[in-house]
Amino acid sequence: xxxxxxxxxxxxxxxxxxxxxxxxxxxxxxxxxxxxxxxxxxxxxxxxxxxxxxxxxxxxxxxxxxxxxxxxxxxxxxxxxxxxxxxxxxxxxxxxxxxxxxxxxxxxxxxxxxxxxxxxxxxxxxxxxxxxxxxxxxxxxxxxxxxxxxxxxxxxxxxxxxxxxxxxxxxxxxxxxxxxxxxxxxxxxxxxxxxxxxxxxxxxxxxxxxxxxxxxxxxxxxxxxxxxxxxxxxxxxxxxxxxxxxxxxxxxxxxxxxxxxxxxxxxxxxxxxxxxxxxxxxxxxxxxxxxxxxxxxxxxxxxxxxxxxxxxxxxxxxxxxxxxxxxxxxxxxxxxxxxxxxxxxxxxxxxxxxxxxxxxxxxxxxxxxxxxxxxxxxxxxxxxxxxxxxxxxxxxxxxxxxxxxxxxxxxxxxxxxxx
Amino acid sequence: xxxxxxxxxxxxxxxxxxxxxxxxxxxxxxxxxxxxxxxxxxxxxxxxxxxxxxxxxxxxxxxxxxxxxxxxxxx
Numbered sequence: 001x002x003x004x005x006x007x008x009x010x011x012x013x014x015x016x017x018x019x020x021x022x023x024x025x026x027x028x029x030x031x032x033x034x035x036x037x038x039x040x041x042x043x044x045x046x047x048x049x050x051x052x053x054x055x056x057x058x059x060x061x062x063x064x065x066x067x068x069x070x071x072x073x074x075x076x077x078x079x080x081x082x083x084x085x086x087x088x089x090x091x092x093x094x095x096x097x098x099x100x101x102x103x104x105x106x107x108x109x110x111x112x113x114x115x116x117x118x119x120x121x122x123x124x125x126x127x128x129x130x131x132x133x134x135x136x137x138x139x140x141x142x143x144x145x146x147x148x149x150x151x152x153x154x155x156x157x158x159x160x161x162x163x164x165x166x167x168x169x170x171x172x173x174x175x176x177x178x179x180x181x182x183x184x185x186x187x188x189x190x191x192x193x194x195x196x197x198x199x200x201x202x203x204x205x206x207x208x209x210x211x212x213x214x215x216x217x218x219x220x221x222x223x224x225x226x227x228x229x230x231x232x233x234x235x236x237x238x239x240x241x242x243x244x245x246x247x248x249x250x251x252x253x254x255x256x257x258x259x260x261x262x263x264x265x266x267x268x269x270x271x272x273x274x275x276x277x278x279x280x281x282x283x284x285x286x287x288x289x290x291x292x293x294x295x296x297x298x299x300x301x302x303x304x305x306x307x308x309x310x311x312x313x314x315x316x317x318x319x320x321x322x323x324x325x326x327x328x329x330x331x332x333x334x335x336x337x338x339x340x341x342x343x344x345x346x347x348x349x350x351x352x353x354x355x356x357x358x359x360x361x362x363x364x365x366x367x368x369x370x371x372x373x374x375x376x377x378x379x380x381x382x383x384x385x386x387x388x389x390x391x392x393x394x395x396x397x398x399x400x401x402x403x404x405x406x407x408x409x410x411x412x413x414x415x416x417x418x419x
Numbered sequence: 420x421x422x423x424x425x426x427x428x429x430x431x432x433x434x435x436x437x438x439x440x441x442x443x444x445x446x447x448x449x450x451x452x453x454x455x456x457x458x459x460x461x462x463x464x465x466x467x468x469x470x471x472x473x474x475x476x477x478x479x480x481x482x483x484x485x486x487x488x489x490x491x492x493x494x
Contacts, residue, residue: 338491339491345484345488353474356439359466363446368456368460
């Protein structure tokens with residue numbers, strides 16, 4: 001090999017040739033598509049990032065990468081266009097189509113694209129395409145409706161909250177919950193809700209809170225640019241929500257579109273305040289239901305008591321009447337019996353007394369004392385035998401005769417004639 | 420009657436009805452003149468005792484009846 005066959009350049013000569021060659025090759029600006037990575041803003045306000053073409057295999061180094069510079073003056077224009085077109089901002093992972101020129105900077109030997117303008121419709125389209133792809137996949141896997149089928153407890157007072165603690169969204173949510181007057185317990189997980197690693201933090205927050213078994217988990221953030229909210233379109237967040245065994249409520253602050261997180265959540269609301277209000281309404285509905293039941297129970301109880309009281313009063317009245325009647329009847333019967341007793345008993349006693357007087361009279365007639373007093377006498381022989389017939393005595397026999405006041409002793413002189 | 424006389428119950432133990440029945444029996448016997456004159460006095464004495472017993476019972480009953488009737492009137 002003859003070494004004189006090849007040209008020899010100094011670095012500056014080569015750099016100048018490269019610069020001129022590139023300018024010849026790309027005399028005008030052109031559109032280039034890629035994904036933003038390592039976005040940085042310098043103190044003077046210039047933006048720098050890598051425009052990458054991701055590797056088909058996740059986790060591998062990009063298939064291609066070019067440095068991009070966006071000077072402060074152009075950056076303001078670009079941001080304005082993005083904002084007006086769809087609430088977009090420059091951020092990592094954003095798919096962009098930028099208008100740029102190639103620039104080679106000899107002092108540092110750096111090849112970079114100098115960004116001039118951006119096509120926001122490309123970015124919006126990419127976001128929409130990705131979102132549709134993810135939604136279809138979740139639907140096919142049955143994950144889109146899964147969280148929505150979970151039952152929210154009647155009284156969801158124990159709430160897990162994933163948000164940026166201290167943000168306006170956080171303050172709005174807590175204010176609404178506190179003003180309800182109900183005894184909510186809020187378990188908070190402080191998570192970034194935008195920027196690098198935000199999706200991973202949200203996923204961790206959801207899982208950590210889930211382990212504490214709240215009644216529901218709430219994921220909120222305030223409104224922001226479409227790109228800022230792309231976290232909530234991320235697959236990992238969507239899958240985590242879908243697979244959680246607890247109802248997830250979202251209040252992500254979209255004014256127009258719903259994020260994928262909203263789609264897979266149990267319930268989604270436009271603002272954190274609306275989300276808090278929904279929880280309050282769950283509790284309020286239950287409270288109202290209990291109040292209504294309480295009123296119904298009270299009314300029914302009162303009705304039963306009134307009926308019973310009426311029945312008892314009627315029964316008491318009837319009973320009093322029956323007792324009174326029975327008592328009167330009994331008293332009358334008693335009085336009648338008493339009257340009969342008071343009349344009959346003395347009558348019977350008089351009858352018995354008269355009967356006794358008659359018997360006594362009859363007895364007095366038969367009393368020997370009274371017989372002797374009337375002049376009759378009783379004569380016995382000396383041996384005491386009673387003389388009732390004249391044949392019982394002989395002439396000369398001594399007889400003893402009892403009279404009313406003593407005895408007379410006599411001797412039989414003649415038996416006399418038989419009458 | 421002579422043979423049972425000694426076994427007669429004490430008059431004070433007799434009920435009014437029994438006393439009255441015995442009195443009537445004695446009187447019937449006396450009136451039919453079936454009673455030996457030797458027993459007459461003792462029969463009359465028994466009858467007299469029976470009469471007094473019955474009268475006492477009537478008097479007691481009368482007092483009790485009067486008290487009961489009084490209590491009816493008080494009620």
